[in-house]
Amino acid sequence: MRSTVRQVFSQENIEYTAAIPYEACRVVRPYLVERLGFAPRTAILFLVPYYAGQAENLSCYAAARDYHLYMRNLFARICPTLSQASGYSFAGFADHSPIDERHAATIAGLGMRGENGLLIHPRYGSFVFIGELLTDAPPALLGGQEPIAPAPCCGCGACHTACPSGFLRGEGEGCLSAITQKKGELTEREQQLVLTGGSVWGCDVCQAVCPHNAIAMREESYTPIPFFRQDRITRLTEEALAAMPEEAFALRAFSFRGRAPLARNLQLFSTYSRK
Numbered sequence: 001m002r003s004t005v006r007q008v009f010s011q012e013n014i015e016y017t018a019a020i021p022y023e024a025c026r027v028v029r030p031y032l033v034e035r036l037g038f039a040p041r042t043a044i045l046f047l048v049p050y051y052a053g054q055a056e057n058l059s060c061y062a063a064a065r066d067y068h069l070y071m072r073n074l075f076a077r078i079c080p081t082l083s084q085a086s087g088y089s090f091a092g093f094a095d096h097s098p099i100d101e102r103h104a105a106t107i108a109g110l111g112m113r114g115e116n117g118l119l120i121h122p123r124y125g126s127f128v129f130i131g132e133l134l135t136d137a138p139p140a141l142l143g144g145q146e147p148i149a150p151a152p153c154c155g156c157g158a159c160h161t162a163c164p165s166g167f168l169r170g171e172g173e174g175c176l177s178a179i180t181q182k183k184g185e186l187t188e189r190e191q192q193l194v195l196t197g198g199s200v201w202g203c204d205v206c207q208a209v210c211p212h213n214a215i216a217m218r219e220e221s222y223t224p225i226p227f228f229r230q231d232r233i234t235r236l237t238e239e240a241l242a243a244m245p246e247e248a249f250a251l252r253a254f255s256f257r258g259r260a261p262l263a264r265n266l267q268l269f270s271t272y273s274r275k
């Protein structure tokens with residue numbers, strides 16, 4: 001069973017997986033567990049690397065199409081395959097998960113806990129999406145390991161110093177990533193922060209300065225998963241946003257807030273550049 005799981009993930013170019021007993025996980029959305037129709041015994045955590053170079057004015061996770069779409073399609077492929085091969089049930093989650101994913105991935109040994117709040121993998125750094133399969137198969141069948149104590153990052157403090165909004169220093173208006181995604185008008189201070197950050201969606205500053213991401217940002221560490229290498233937007237413009245058909249817009253991670261926050265931020269940059 002363990003080798004089948006490895007093979008299934010390997011066919012998807014997903015290299016880093018780890019199984020832990022479900023009882024070691026922190027359940028944060030119990031209603032999702034109740035809907036499963038089976039009692040989970042094992043959580044298989046896996047990392048989906050997405051880095052394929054920086055984007056000019058978008059957080060690099062948002063340069064490719066929406067990872068929720070990727071995960072949905074991935075689960076539709078691998079869960080039935082694993083169920084048929086084993087006779088057990090499998091259900092996949094990412095982001096909206098029954099468990100605290102970052103905690104589960106760190107105790108499964110998939111990475112360190114960064115002071116910027118992100119999981120950091122030795123090769124792919126913090127440029128990873130965390131996904132998990134819950135199954136009623138027992139941990140022993142899946143090579144399940146005992147959870148380990150979460151390992152901290154080196155604590156260099158570079159992310160604290162560089163954080164443009166002061167969020168990591170416990171100051172200011174909140175994380176700049178959230179500010180760029182905010183609906184409605186921005187305050188003057190928020191506008192200044194967006195202009196300083198240089199991004200119309202998200203903020204990568206604490207990832208860009210993290211020494212543990214140096215290897216991840218080399219070309220040889222770019223994601224091996226075609227979905228995240230193709231159809232990337234590395235610079236969004238007002239014209240491109242206005243011309244983007246609704247179906248294409250809906251495929252993007254930034255679509256869940258609608259077009260208005262992006263249009264407002266883009267306009268902010270063009271107004272500033274004319275001054």
Ligand code: SF4
Nearest residue numbers: 163175176203205206
């Ligand atoms: S994403 Fe940007 S604003 Fe948010 S914590 Fe990181 S550096 Fe600070």
Ligand code: SF4
Nearest residue numbers: 114115153157159210
């Ligand atoms: S920049 Fe330094 S303190 Fe911040 S997450 Fe990376 S290693 Fe940790």
